[in-house]
Amino acid sequence: MTLFGYRVPMMASLLVWCVVWEIVGRLDLVFLLPPFSDVLAAAFDLVQTPSWQSATVTTLRAFVIGMALAIVVGVPLGILMGRVKIADDLLGMWVNIFSSAPLSAIVPVLMILFGFGEKTIVAAVFLFAIWIIVLDTRAGVRHISPSLIEMARSYGASRRALYFKIILWAALPEILAGVRLGLIRGVKGVVIGQLLVAIVGYGALFETFSRNFRMAEFWALTILLFAFALVVAELIEKAEAKVEFYAGARQ
Amino acid sequence: MRATAVRNGLSPVPAPMDSIVEVRGVSKTYGNVEALRGIDLDFPRGKLTSLLGPSGCGKTTLLKIIAGLIAADAGTVDIDGKRVSAPGPERAFVFQDFALMPWATVTRNVAFGLELRGANKTEREEIARHYIGEVGLAGFEDKYPHELSGGMRQRVGLARALSVDADVLLLDEPFSAVDEQNRRKFQEDLIRLRTNQNKTFIFVTHSIEEAVYISDRIVLLSPRPGRISQIIEPDIDRSGDPERIHRDKHYLDTVEEIWQGLKQYVE
Amino acid sequence: MAISIRTGSEAIGQAPLSGRSTTSAWSDQPIILRLVSVALFAGVWEIAGRIPVSFAFPTFSDTIVAFFGLIADGSLASAYLSTLQPLVLGVALSAFLGVGLGTICGLWRTGEWLAVPVFIVLQAAPVAAFIPMITFVYGIGMTAKTLAVMILALPVIVLNTYKAVRNVNESLLVMCRSFLGTRWQTITKIILPDASPVIFAGLRLGVSAGFVGVVLAELLITPTGIGDLITFHRSRADYAEMYATIGSIIALSTLTLVFLQWVEVRVFRPEKRGA
Secondary structure: OEEOOEEOOHHHHHHHHHHHHHHHHHHOOOOOOOOHHHHHHHHHHHOOOHHHHHHHHHHHHHHHHHHHHHHHHHHHHHHHHHHOHHHHHHHHHHHHHHHHOOHHHOHHHHHHHHOOOHHHHHHHHHHHHHHHHHHHHHHHHHOOOHHHHHHHHHOOOOHHHHHHHHHHHHOHHHHHHHHHHHHHHHHHHHHHHHHHHOOOHHHHHHHHHHHOOOHHHHHHHHHHHHHHHHHHHHHHHHHHHHHHHHHOOOO | OOOOOOOOOOOOOOOOOOEEEEEEEEEEEEOOEEEEEEEEEEEEOOOEEEEEOOOOOOHHHHHHHHHOOOOOOEEEEEEOOEEOOOOOOOEEEEOOOOOOOOOOOHHHHHOHHHHHOOOOHHHHHHHHHHHHHHOOOOOOOOOOHHHOOHHHHHHHHHHHHHHOOOOEEEEEOOOOOOOHHHHHHHHHHHHHHHHHOOOEEEEEEOOHHHHHHHOOEEEEEEOOOEEEEEEEOOOOOOOOOHHHHOOOHHHHHHHHHHHHHHHHHOO | OOOOHHHHHHHHHHHHHHHHHHHHHHHOOOHHHHHHHHHHHHHHHHHHHHOOOOOOOOOHHHHHHHHHHHHHOOHHHHHHHHHHHHHHHHHHHHHHHHHHHHHHHHHOHHHHHHHHHHHHHHHHOOHHHHHHHHHHHHOOOHHHHHHHHHHHHHHHHHHHHHHHHHOOOHHHHHHHHHOOOOHHHHHHHHHHHHHHHHHHHHHHHHHHHHHHHHHHHHHHOOOOHHHHHHHHHHHOOOHHHHHHHHHHHHHHHHHHHHHHHHHHHHHHOOOOOOO
16 A cells, blocks of 8 residues: 555555553443553553563463474375375374364363373463464475486485475475474474463463453553564565575576 | 388398387276287387377387386387386386476486486486587576476486487477477487487477478377388488478478378378 | 565465365275275274284274274264364454455455565464464453464465465456456456356365364363363274274364365356366
């Protein structure tokens, strides 16, 4: 959109919405919606409290461990499915089912299997994130030009060299896209897991704030969480842009 | 071998003297499509032989069987008297779509064959640099493939094949993804290169002009099933200016001759 | 904020991908392999249940028995009756609103500028955090569940529709104009049909998100329907019944998605039919 001849960046409209929020909040039009400025102030106070800091450490740790597991398991699984037909035939159906299934229904199972603690959250992150990583990695491996594989073979590449020097690199753009989508799903997993477990990390904070109608803090926590999700997605996108130059150069 | 001598002042085919690649009874079927049936063929050392034919005649399949990339259903391939069934260091392949690694620089792409053989970095890069110069890409060593034109990318593919010092170079329609002007230039360069390098070239193409222009020997394949229909040795003097060849009478006659032979296979 | 529009490719990037891979994996695969795959899954589950890996991990056979038990005593049917109402309503509302909003955003620059960033944020962010809040405002009834479905389903439908309408085939537009098509004709005869594959993919993702939303709402705050059945059997340590209930909702969501794709191909996509 252009305004007085200047291009206004798309995301700038979020500022407009913040102003609308402020006005609506000031006029007390919507129940449970404090003015945006109050939320910002609450966010500022919130990040200084020890309870927020320890909740953040817990949440981040669970998120990082779960994501790392999802990547470490998901990428090799995706490569296996991309390369070995029988593995693809046997696993493909289940990966597809779980990538679009309501995984929130499985979280109660995780809670009885792993207890009401951090392990459940790690498992939730893993379960939410892994399938899209597998699917994208598989797609990336499938899209590798056959002649690139033939090239490696004709110059005498060992199996190891074929995987580490060609396949992993050639599928990298799709793998990164999968990891980015996996991260976004992982953030949802960590939040859903913590909301359901309700005594760990942000889940406990949300519980406290909404039970006591501390709405400014509730919104502040939500905004911090949203900001985190967007920043993570943005960082991965930056990394993707770096490898884009060769993704675009493919035939 | 079924070789038909041709009229019009072209020399009849002599028995091959010193052949480096010997193909015996090679057949290949895909599903219910018979791609190749009973191919017997010798490729003379130090010459450029083209496999020419319409699409579906199995010429690329034959080249990939010689390369060891595809297993034949029947028959054998011998190189320098040694039976081969897998890729080996005495052969190097140049791909139709270049098959360059988009994440690697020109130097690393050219040195990739040596890298896979475990040559150390300084040594292989020195060799790569030499062949990059040889194919006329000096100054582009640190570029990435997407920064090069189609013709330049295929030069990288050619340099990669040269740098492993194989005796036999297998080229699979190397110029088909290169624009017309670059192709002409590239063909001239290939003729020059062939006189400098003491290598055997096996060249797959569907362009009659290209085959006649660069080849010492042309193997015509007919489709469904893929079989040898004719072997031609164009009697063209390539010692002088490559530009001149396009106006050479023998060149023009041979092109016409082959076209008359191939016409029946075109729908 | 320097977040570019491409953040929205969560919706777009995965839509064609999962759509395509689902078709290729499910329609090309011979039925035998699929059965082997199911048998393998059941076998691994059975063995894991027999070891057992955990006191709370029933065998596959126990779970199947429990499943038929739940059908027989009618508890599954009554639970689904209560779960499906807000789900269907929420998805239907999201579909109409989402396709409408997405189309407007794709056609009208100011609308795009105002609305698309909001949906990008909602799509990338864990909006599940809002569900407790919704219950505080609307109580634990049908409204809260429907809204929970909508906040999860709407963003992906809007963004897919918007992307599809925005990136409509340029030469088709020029063609329509050269044959003197009006604006309305351009939209209904060119833009929407051309955008429909991506819109359908978005609708499927929306349905899948809707299932997540309704289950989450029932688990978190509204003790009714499937969510209640899961919680109830967990509290009584009837793990086989609990697993059977969870399995049924996953199966139902999968079958719904497969059915939607089948309908899409049969009814709307002549070019894919018989392929």
